[in-house]
Amino acid sequence: MLGPMIPGVWRINVFLLLIFMFSNASGTYVGVNIGTDMTDLPSPADVVALLKAHQISHVRLFDADRRMLTALANTSIEVMVGVTNEEVLGIGQSPSKAAAWVTKNVAAYLPETNITAIAVGSEVLTTIPNAAPVLVPALNYIHRALIATNLNFQVKVSSPQSMDVIPRSFPPSTASFNSTWNSTMYQLLQFLKNTGSYYMLNAYPYYDYVKGNGLFPIDYALFKPLPKNKQIIDSNTLFQYSSMLDAMVDAAYYSMKALNFPEIPVLVTETGWPWLGGSNEPDATMGNAETYNNNLIRRALNNSGPPSQPKLPINAYIYELFNENNRPGPISEQNWGVIFTNGTSVYPLTLGTSDSNRVNASETGLFCVAKPDADPIALKAGLDWACGQGQANCSAIQDGQPCFEPNNIYNHSSYAYNDYFQRKRSSGGTCVFDGTAMTTAINPSKCHQLLWFFPYSTISAAFNKNMYLIFLQAVVHAYSLEGESLFCADIFLLM
Numbered sequence: 001m002l003g004p005m006i007p008g009v010w011r012i013n014v015f016l017l018l019i020f021m022f023s024n025a026s027g028t029y030v031g032v033n034i035g036t037d038m039t040d041l042p043s044p045a046d047v048v049a050l051l052k053a054h055q056i057s058h059v060r061l062f063d064a065d066r067r068m069l070t071a072l073a074n075t076s077i078e079v080m081v082g083v084t085n086e087e088v089l090g091i092g093q094s095p096s097k098a099a100a101w102v103t104k105n106v107a108a109y110l111p112e113t114n115i116t117a118i119a120v121g122s123e124v125l126t127t128i129p130n131a132a133p134v135l136v137p138a139l140n141y142i143h144r145a146l147i148a149t150n151l152n153f154q155v156k157v158s159s160p161q162s163m164d165v166i167p168r169s170f171p172p173s174t175a176s177f178n179s180t181w182n183s184t185m186y187q188l189l190q191f192l193k194n195t196g197s198y199y200m201l202n203a204y205p206y207y208d209y210v211k212g213n214g215l216f217p218i219d220y221a222l223f224k225p226l227p228k229n230k231q232i233i234d235s236n237t238l239f240q241y242s243s244m245l246d247a248m249v250d251a252a253y254y255s256m257k258a259l260n261f262p263e264i265p266v267l268v269t270e271t272g273w274p275w276l277g278g279s280n281e282p283d284a285t286m287g288n289a290e291t292y293n294n295n296l297i298r299r300a301l302n303n304s305g306p307p308s309q310p311k312l313p314i315n316a317y318i319y320e321l322f323n324e325n326n327r328p329g330p331i332s333e334q335n336w337g338v339i340f341t342n343g344t345s346v347y348p349l350t351l352g353t354s355d356s357n358r359v360n361a362s363e364t365g366l367f368c369v370a371k372p373d374a375d376p377i378a379l380k381a382g383l384d385w386a387c388g389q390g391q392a393n394c395s396a397i398q399d400g401q402p403c404f405e406p407n408n409i410y411n412h413s414s415y416a417y418n419d420y421f422q423r424k425r426s427s428g429g430t431c432v433f434d435g436t437a438m439t440t441a442i443n444p445s446k447c448h449q450l451l452w453f454f455p456y457s458t459i460s461a462a463f464n465k466n467m468y469l470i471f472l473q474a475v476v477h478a479y480s481l482e483g484e485s486l487f488c489a490d491i492f493l494l495m
Contacts, residue, residue: 028300028301028313028314028315029057029058029300029315030058030297030300030301030315030316030317030318031056031057031058031060032051032058032059032060032317032318032320032321032338033060033062033269033270033317033318033319033321034047034059034060034068034320034321034322035062035321035322035324035327036062036065036324037324037325037326037327038323038324038325038326038341039325039326040341041322042322042341044065044067044068045071045438046343046439047068047071047321048071048072048075048077049366049439049440050321050339050343050366050439051075051077051321053343053366054339054349057076057077058077058078058079058315058317059072059077059078059079059080059317059321060079060080060082060119060269060317061079061080061081061082062082062122063081064081064082064083064101064104064105064106069109069115070109070113072113072114073109073112074112075113075114077114078114078116078117079113079114079116079117080115080116080117080118080269080317081105081106081119082118082119082120082122083101083118083119083121083138083142084121084122085121085122085124085127085128085131087101088120088121088124088128088134088138089131091138091142092131092133092134092135092137092138092141093134094141095141095144095145098138098141098142098145099141099144099145099148101145102142102145102146102149102151103145103149106118106146106149106155107149107151110151110154110155115154115155116154116156117155117156117157117158118142118155118156118157118158119158119159119160119200119269120135120138120139120142120157120158120159121135121138121160122160123160123162123164123202124159124161125161125165125181125184126162126164126165132181132184133184135159135184135188136184136187136188139157139158139159139188139191140191142157143157143191152195156195156196156197156198157195157197158192158197158199158200158267159188159200160200160201160269160270161199161200161201162202163201163202163203163204163208164178165177165178165185166178166251166255169208169247169248170234171235171236172237172239172241172247172250172251172253172254172306172308173234173236173237173308174236174254175250175251175254175255175258176255176258177255182259185259186259189259189261189264190261192261192264193261193264197264198264198265198266198267199252199256199265199267200269201248201249201252201266201268201269202268202269202271203245203248203249203268203271204270204271204319205221205222205244205245205271205273206221206273206274206283206284206292208221208248209221209244209283210281210283216244217230218283218288220232220241220243220244221243221244221292222273222288222291222295223242223243223245223291223292223295223296223298224295225242226242232247234247234307237307237308239307239308240307241306241307243295243299245268245271245296245299245316246299246306246307247306249266249305249306250307250308250309252266253266253306253308254308263309263312266312266314267315267316268317269317270317270319271296271316271317271319272289272292272293272296272318272319272320272336273289273291273293274289274333274335274336275288275289275290275335275336275337275346276331276332276335277330277331278332280330281330281331284331284332284335286347289336289338289346289347290347290348290349293318293349294348294349296316296318297349299314300313300316319336320336321338321339322337322340323335323336323337323340323346324336324337342430342431343366343439366439366440367418367421367422367439367440368414368417368418368420368421368422368431368437368438368439368440369414369417369418369437369438369440370382370409370410370413370414370417370436370437370438371435371436371437371438372410374413374435374436374437375436376409378434378435378436379410379413379436380409380413381434382413382416382417382433382434382436383409383413383416383417385433386416386417386419386420386433390420390424391420391423391424392417392419392420392423393419394412394415394416394419396415397411397412397415397416403415413433413436413437417431417437
């Protein structure tokens with residue numbers, strides 16, 4: 001009987017229950033945008049490993065990149081794909097192009113990749129106003145293509161707009177859309193209402209605070225409590241606003257209400273704060289970025305909406321996962337990321353509601369191990385380099401020491417690779433080792449031989465290979481509850 005021989009296995013069902021309990025019962029969430037305008041974008045597999053390690057459940061892609069959509073398969077991460085602004089004009093004039101786009105970029109990946117939304121363009125009305133006449137047709141054609149493929153109930157369609165479509169957003173109760181786009185906005189809102197979709201809003205308190213030249217206190221922009229003599233109140237409704245983001249979202253609700261669409265939910269598709277700026281950007285600091293994004297997460301997860309719509313929670317996507325060093329403009333434009341491409345956090349970020357989900361720069365949940373199919377000679381070279389020039393502490397894998405067993409090149413290389421990666425990644429160290437290493441969310445830093453008692457060949461009568469893999473994953477999860485871990489290499493070597 002396997003159960004008594006495996007410490008922690010009895011907790012597997014408890015672990016699965018905790019997974020469901022940890023997911024916010026109300027469905028509220030904070031996701032991330034993944035931009036790609038950078039010179040050192042990690043591989044899609046590495047990006048997905050980072051998302052898993054940071055427990056990120058929702059992502060927005062600005063396009064429909066084939067490699068990313070493939071890498072996101074079977075992860076359960078909810079994915080929003082994007083029709084680029086360059087594609088909007090063609091799709092908005094051709095139902096067949098819309099159908100081809102949906103077939104190629106959505107239907108081809110479902111259900112393995114959990115695509116739940118399509119963002120048609122990005123801030124189309126304010127960035128390419130000549131496309132305004134075809135924006136709503138593009139939405140309609142995309143939606144009709146989803147209906148034709150029986151995906152319309154799973155995938156929502158909308159189009160992110162900037163706050164610039166609302167010329168005066170405060171006080172929120174007097175906000176309305178720019179009359180130049182009244183016809184387009186009316187058609188857009190009618191589409192959203194008819195299809196049960198949401199109004200996508202890109203809202204950046206950072207920009208409004210900077211442009212305000214001291215009109216509002218910075219604490220208001222950062223979700224920080226205000227003293228009684230500085231409360232922000234809409235004099236028309238007497239609603240008190242505890243944050244600038246709440247006021248922005250309410251401005252969108254009042255603008256929609258002015259066109260007789262009072263209860264279309266707002267989804268904040270972009271928001272965030274830059275952590276580095278030029279000499280003329282004093283508010284783009286690491287401290288402000290950390291405060292904003294951590295408070296944004298807390299705000300979103302409290303399951304309430306802004307004052308005018310308290311029952312419509314604010315879901316949001318942080319801009320953005322990585323810094324985009326190729327973006328034009330001021331220094332701040334390149335520094336909105338929350339994670340460096342080597343896996344370290346830019347600043348501590350609380351991604352959940354408990355301290356156990358707090359991610360620090362030295363503890364991101366991403367680890368470096370030897371590839372199971374790597375050439376042993378190449379692994380030996382990588383091991384020697386890590387323990388020598390790489391300055392990894394390899395004492396634990398010496399003969400007679402706690403991590404010497406299992407005595408094989410994969411085990412020792414994984415230990416050395418990860419020790420080097422954890423020590424050096426904050427200063428640019430990578431998990432490459434001439435192609436013999438890979439990142440993983442499984443921590444190889446402790447030594448366990450448990451699974452070596454159960455090679456597949458000895459229990460093949462009881463398990464087929466798929467069942468065996470599920471068994472191994474369950475054991476890994478059970479151990480994780482104990483603060484323990486198993487070697488990634490062990491799992492592969494047991495096959």
